[in-house]
Amino acid sequence: MATAAATQAVTGPAVVVHGVGDLRIEAIEHAGPRPDEAVVDIAYGGICGSDLHYWLHGAAGESVLRAPLVLGHEVVGTVVQAAADGSGPAAGTNVAVHPATPGAGESRYLEDRPNLSPGCTYLGSAARFPHTQGAFSRYSVLPARMLRALPHGLDLRAAALAEPASVAWHAVAQAGNLAGKRVLVIGSGPIGSLIVAVAKRAGAAEIIAVDMHEAPLEIATAVGATRTILATDADAIAAVEADVVLESSGNHRGLASALRGAMRGGRVVMVGLLPTGDQPVPIALAITRELELLGSFRFNDEIDGVLAALADGSLYIEPVVTHEFPFTQALDAFHLAKDPTRSGKVLINFRNDDNPGATP
Numbered sequence: 001m002a003t004a005a006a007t008q009a010v011t012g013p014a015v016v017v018h019g020v021g022d023l024r025i026e027a028i029e030h031a032g033p034r035p036d037e038a039v040v041d042i043a044y045g046g047i048c049g050s051d052l053h054y055w056l057h058g059a060a061g062e063s064v065l066r067a068p069l070v071l072g073h074e075v076v077g078t079v080v081q082a083a084a085d086g087s088g089p090a091a092g093t094n095v096a097v098h099p100a101t102p103g104a105g106e107s108r109y110l111e112d113r114p115n116l117s118p119g120c121t122y123l124g125s126a127a128r129f130p131h132t133q134g135a136f137s138r139y140s141v142l143p144a145r146m147l148r149a150l151p152h153g154l155d156l157r158a159a160a161l162a163e164p165a166s167v168a169w170h171a172v173a174q175a176g177n178l179a180g181k182r183v184l185v186i187g188s189g190p191i192g193s194l195i196v197a198v199a200k201r202a203g204a205a206e207i208i209a210v211d212m213h214e215a216p217l218e219i220a221t222a223v224g225a226t227r228t229i230l231a232t233d234a235d236a237i238a239a240v241e242a243d244v245v246l247e248s249s250g251n252h253r254g255l256a257s258a259l260r261g262a263m264r265g266g267r268v269v270m271v272g273l274l275p276t277g278d279q280p281v282p283i284a285l286a287i288t289r290e291l292e293l294l295g296s297f298r299f300n301d302e303i304d305g306v307l308a309a310l311a312d313g314s315l316y317i318e319p320v321v322t323h324e325f326p327f328t329q330a331l332d333a334f335h336l337a338k339d340p341t342r343s344g345k346v347l348i349n350f351r352n353d354d355n356p357g358a359t360p
Contacts, residue, residue, distance in 0.1 A: 008032050010039055012138030014070045015330045015348070017051075020058040025330055028070060030141040038088050038144050039081035040095065042350045044160040045136050046074035046321075047337040049189075049250070049273075054126065055334060062276045063127040072136030073099035073123040074163040076156045077350075079147065080139070088144025094155070095147040096162040097135065098303050099123035115170075115298045122298070138327070138350055148303055151311035158310060160347055161194065161317055165306045168194035170299035171271045172202055175244045179203035184242035184261045185225070187249030187272055188216035190320055190345040193223055195246050195271070197317045200224030201309065208240055210257065211249075213341045222319035237261045246296075248272045252279040259285040267292040321345045326352035 010030040017023050033039055051071045053060040079093045089095055103119020114120065121127070123142075124134025135142065150159050168191060172178065183204040185192050188211035199207050200223070208227045209220035217228040229236045231254070238260045247258040250272030258268050259282055268291055286293055309315035322344040325333035330348050337346040 010139050010141055013327070014137035015072065016068050016070050017054045017065065018068045019065065020056070023055045023331055023334060025328070028137060030137075030139070033081065033083070033141045035085040036083050036087055036144055037141050038079050038083045038147060040077040040097070040135075040140050040142055040147070041080045042075050042077040042135060042138060042140055043156040044076050044324075045072045045348045045350060046160055046164060046190075047334060047346045047348065048074055048164065049191075051124065051136075052334065052338050056338065060126070061273050063125055065126045065131075066129050067131055069124065069126055069131045070133040070135070070137055071124045072134035073097070073125075074161070075099075075135045075140070076150075076159050076162065077140070078156070083144035085144075088147050089149045093147075094150045094159075096150060096159050096303060096307060097123070097142060098146050098148060098166075099135070099163065100298060101132075101143070101146075113300065115300050136330070136348065136350075148307060151307055154307065154311040157347075158318075159307065161190075161320060161345060162303055162306050162310070164191055164345070165194050165198070165310075165315065165317055166299040166303040167191060167271070167296075168198045169302040169306050171195055171246055171248075171269055171296040172198045173302065174269045174294050174296045175199075175246060175267060177202075178244060180205045181243040182206040182208070182240070184208045184210065184237075184240050184245040184258070185220070186210045186231075186237075186245065186247045186254045186258045186261070187251070188220040188225075188228075189248070189340055191271060192216070192246075192248040193220045193320050193344065194317055195248055196220045196225050197223040197315060197320070199246075201315050208242065210237060210261075211340075215341055216344065219319050219322070219344050223316060231257065234260070242266060244269065246271055250274055252281050255279065256281045259283070259291065262289065262291055264289040265291070267294065269294050269296050271296045319344070321347055323347070324349055328352065
């Protein structure tokens with residue numbers, strides 16, 4: 001593949017959301033890479049809940065769409081032009097992408113928890129304006145510091161879930177030592193199922209997965225859940241009395257179930273992003289049961305541990321991916337991804353024969 005000059009623009013098709021219900025595949029042009037940026041040939045992108053929210057609602061939490069946005073932050077690919085300043089992986093290297101950029105000059109947060117930096121930006125996010133464009137494009141120009149070379153033997157498709165698995169890894173770290181413990185996971189969509197997989201690797205003795213639908217529970221079982229409960233069975237959830245509960249539904253009813261399913265003195269890790277505003281939950285239970293409530297937001301350097309664990313086989317997440325679509329069918333991929341009764345994680349394959357004219 002030809003290498004572009006450092007100042008040459010990078011063009012190609014991308015998945016762009018323009019407003020509620022308005023998702024398009026259209027040609028875009030990236031500015032030529034700066035000295036500390038590389039050009040990456042994107043191979044796979046996973047559709048995240050935030051991508052769906054921008055498309056379906058025009059917002060993800062408090063991040064409101066104000067202009068067209070290239071979606072996508074769960075991506076892997078191959079460097080086709082290395083950063084001119086010598087930083088980052090060489091051309092030809094397969095890489096995963098860490099999509100965060102901590103805010104400049106915020107040293108209070110950067111040392112050990114850059115994910116909490118108030119000025120942090122994320123690929124494919126409308127949290128700030130101008131928006132931070134994402135990487136659902138045939139080629140993407142990315143800061144070299146975002147790129148993580150894949151370990152030997154780990155191929156691009158197997159690494160496609162590195163970003164959401166890092167979210168799960170961070171959440172399990174927030175939960176503390178899980179060895180020998182009973183763990184309850186509320187919400188068994190892709191993040192919830194990945195939490196199950198990471199909790200299994202962490203040595204949990206029991207992992208009980210909860211969801212509204214049977215299909216996600218089957219995936220959770222495949223990656224390590226020892227038992228499942230339908231979310232409508234409130235009595236069964238309350239009877240779990242888990243040492244640790246990880247809430248990943250992003251719904252106030254799920255958080256209520258998490259509070260009820262925790263043992264007295266237990267810990268509840270809140271992973272699912274609830275809608276902005278007040279939420280009706282039985283918070284008195286947290287007081288009378290002396291529950292520890294912890295938030296979990298994105299991740300920091302956990303992606304390095306995830307890639308190593310995928311490479312050595314100690315983290316098994318393959319069943320979480322249920323569908324793969326060629327880039328030309330990205331709109332169909334989004335329609336399927338919004339239906340949890342029929343899909344888990346849906347991947348878009350950006351390397352197919354129907355993408356003529358893209359140039360790095």
